[in-house]
Amino acid sequence: GLTTKEVYLKSETDLKILERLIENFLRELPSPQKDTKILGVYRDKENTVYVDFSKDFASAQDARGEYFLVKAFYKTLGENFEWIKDIKILVESKEIETVAGHFSCEALLKEVDEN
Numbered sequence: 001g002l003t004t005k006e007v008y009l010k011s012e013t014d015l016k017i018l019e020r021l022i023e024n025f026l027r028e029l030p031s032p033q034k035d036t037k038i039l040g041v042y043r044d045k046e047n048t049v050y051v052d053f054s055k056d057f058a059s060a061q062d063a064r065g066e067y068f069l070v071k072a073f074y075k076t077l078g079e080n081f082e083w084i085k086d087i088k089i090l091v092e093s094k095e096i097e098t099v100a101g102h103f104s105c106e107a108l109l110k111e112v113d114e115n
Helices: 002-027 063-080 104-114
Strands: 039-044 048-053 086-091
Touching: 002 039, 002 063, 063 086, 063 104, 086 104
Parallel strands: 048 086
Antiparallel strands: 039 048
């Protein structure tokens, strides 16, 4: 009924705010990550957020750069949206295990959650 509809509308607003936050996050990055386009932001009923980026997000970088990029991304989303239970990074609509080959995205997300 009415409650469900209100929650649905709220989640649409949440996703727009979330997308704006991600756009601001990307703007602060060095090139080529700065040129990343957001291809989509989705949320499932378990409050897992899927963020689909263009291939620029996964541009080759050293381990340190990858570590701070992914960790900062998770921290930014997690601290601003308490309802998020899990975050999945997609590149060109494919779920990825690692952004640049050095760290597991899942492991970095767990590390952020523990702090």
